[in-house]
Amino acid sequence: MSATTSPLPRTGSRPGGRSARIRAAVHRAVEELLADETGELLTIPVVAARAGVHATTVYRRWGSVGELLTDVATSRFSGDIVVPDTGSLREDLERYASDLAKDLNDPDTLPLVRATIGTAGEQGASACTRERRQQLQAILEREQTRGHQTPTVERVMDAVLAPLYYRAVFTDQALTPEWARTLVSHLLPD
Amino acid sequence: MSATTSPLPRTGSRPGGRSARIRAAVHRAVEELLADETGELLTIPVVAARAGVHATTVYRRWGSVGELLTDVATSRFSGDIVVPDTGSLREDLERYASDLAKDLNDPDTLPLVRATIGTAGEQGASACTRERRQQLQAILEREQTRGHQTPTVERVMDAVLAPLYYRAVFTDQALTPEWARTLVSHLLPD
DNA sequence: TTTAAAAGGCAATGATCAGTGCGATACTGA
DNA sequence: TCAGTATCGCACTGATCATTGCCTTTTAAA
Numbered sequence: 001m002s003a004t005t006s007p008l009p010r011t012g013s014r015p016g017g018r019s020a021r022i023r024a025a026v027h028r029a030v031e032e033l034l035a036d037e038t039g040e041l042l043t044i045p046v047v048a049a050r051a052g053v054h055a056t057t058v059y060r061r062w063g064s065v066g067e068l069l070t071d072v073a074t075s076r077f078s079g080d081i082v083v084p085d086t087g088s089l090r091e092d093l094e095r096y097a098s099d100l101a102k103d104l105n106d107p108d109t110l111p112l113v114r115a116t117i118g119t120a121g122e123q124g125a126s127a128c129t130r131e132r133r134q135q136l137q138a139i140l141e142r143e144q145t146r147g148h149q150t151p152t153v154e155r156v157m158d159a160v161l162a163p164l165y166y167r168a169v170f171t172d173q174a175l176t177p178e179w180a181r182t183l184v185s186h187l188l189p190d
Numbered sequence: 191m192s193a194t195t196s197p198l199p200r201t202g203s204r205p206g207g208r209s210a211r212i213r214a215a216v217h218r219a220v221e222e223l224l225a226d227e228t229g230e231l232l233t234i235p236v237v238a239a240r241a242g243v244h245a246t247t248v249y250r251r252w253g254s255v256g257e258l259l260t261d262v263a264t265s266r267f268s269g270d271i272v273v274p275d276t277g278s279l280r281e282d283l284e285r286y287a288s289d290l291a292k293d294l295n296d297p298d299t300l301p302l303v304r305a306t307i308g309t310a311g312e313q314g315a316s317a318c319t320r321e322r323r324q325q326l327q328a329i330l331e332r333e334q335t336r337g338h339q340t341p342t343v344e345r346v347m348d349a350v351l352a353p354l355y356y357r358a359v360f361t362d363q364a365l366t367p368e369w370a371r372t373l374v375s376h377l378l379p380d
Numbered sequence: 381t382t383t384a385a386a387a388g389g390c391a392a393t394g395a396t397c398a399g400t401g402c403g404a405t406a407c408t409g410a
Numbered sequence: 411t412c413a414g415t416a417t418c419g420c421a422c423t424g425a426t427c428a429t430t431g432c433c434t435t436t437t438a439a440a
Contacts, residue, residue: 017436017437018387018388018435018436018437019386019387019388019436019437022387022388037311043426043427043428044427044428045426045427045428046426053388053389054388054389054390055427055428056388056389056390056429056430057387057388057389059428059429060387060388061387061388064428066229111311114307114308114311114315115308116308117304117307117308117359117360118304118305118306118307118308118309119308121227121301121304122362125304125359125360125361126360126361126362128360129360129361155376157353157356158353158356158357158373158376159349159353159376161356162352162353162355162356162357163347163348163349163352163353165352165356165360166347166348166351166352166355166356167348167352169307169315169359170307170315170316170318170319170355171315171316171319172312172316183348186345186348186349207406207407208405208406208407208417208418209406209407209416209417209418212417212418233396233397233398234397234398235396235397235398236396243418243419244418244419244420245397245398245399246399246400246418246419246420247417247418247419249398249399250417250418251417254398
């Protein structure tokens with residue numbers, strides 16, 4: 001259980017190499033099994049069978065379901081949203097919030113978030129949102145470079161990010177782009 | 191897997207009866223195992239052993255870990271917070287938010303929320319927050335009875351409830367009462 | 381091309397899990 | 411008190427899981 005070592009092998013990490021192919025297949029298997037929502041429990045043998053690899057391989061590369069889910073979540077929530085750059089803070093945030101709402105509405109996303117939180121605890125939870133914080137930070141810093149005042153990142157997270165994730169995880173309400181933009185207008189009045 | 195039948199037995203449900211004692215012991219075992227944070231996976235045999243009952247009993251009364259967690263979460267998050275009634279909406283919300291922050295800071299609470307979400311999905315998630323919505327609704331309705339305008343429940347959930355749960359579940363930031371009150375002051379400016 | 385290291389496939393093992401009859405015990409209502 | 415019913419403990423069973431040693435294949439560098 002070496003939490004610091006990457007599940008990426010030091011060698012064999014060429015884009016189309018065998019290791020990379022296995023990694024992709026396992027990731028896809030996890031997402032499919034979670035999306036299937038058959039209530040079937042997510043175990044390493046099940047994932048391995050679905051991915052067409054041997055369970056041993058998954059045990060050795062990832063160690064546990066928790067670490068596997070953390071890895072899948074990290075990939076899934078990295079680089080999936082392009083941070084908008086419209087020149088206006090309000091516009092940037094509105095587009096970002098509405099993109100995020102669309103992303104969280106993807107039927108594959110929610111089960112992954114829930115499973116990762118439940119199985120991988122702190123590690124998993126931060127894997128789902130670490131990049132979001134950085135993206136908001138980037139939007140704010142650009143606005144500051146333009147010489148304008150901005151709310152703190154914490155404030156934006158409370159006002160925009162939190163409601164999006166809360167609704168997705170805890171309720172069955174739909175995350176509409178209109179509502180997402182409303183969150184921004186409450187944060188930036190007038 | 192009868193999702194509608196209550197895990198409470200029809201007979202033997204007297205306060206101090208054996209069924210009630212077993213139920214309490216199982217609930218306590220779940221919370222302790224989650225709080226222990228040994229990374230040990232939560233299975234029915236493990237819970238049963240800790241509670242001093244036979245696994246068969248747990249299988250028959252709850253059926254699965256998911257339903258068990260949903261039941262525990264429902265108990266845990268029902269009647270645990272006294273809805274304040276100060277005569278002022280702002281004061282009510284501030285106390286409520288600060289009480290909720292304290293509740294979510296309890297080391298036993300967070301693992302229960304995470305595990306329930308991860309294992310029991312939609313069912314589990316709503317078990318963690320259903321009562322919160324009703325409590326906020328009650329606070330708002332009292333203010334309306336006094337003849338005052340109030341935000342919608344959805345707005346209060348977005349502005350107060352969501353940040354509290356988001357911070358608890360997704361970050362490692364502490365939930366201070368001061369910050370919780372700040373959320374209310376952003377919702378009710380002037 | 382050759383060679384050493386890394387990763388994956390395979391088979392086998394002990395441990396744990398989910399689920400099932402059956403008899404004993406505890407509870408409810410008459 | 412007493413009968414009927416529900417719940418629980420107990421002893422199994424088959425299935426699945428986590429893990430290991432050994433060998434083959436792939437990979438990266440000489």
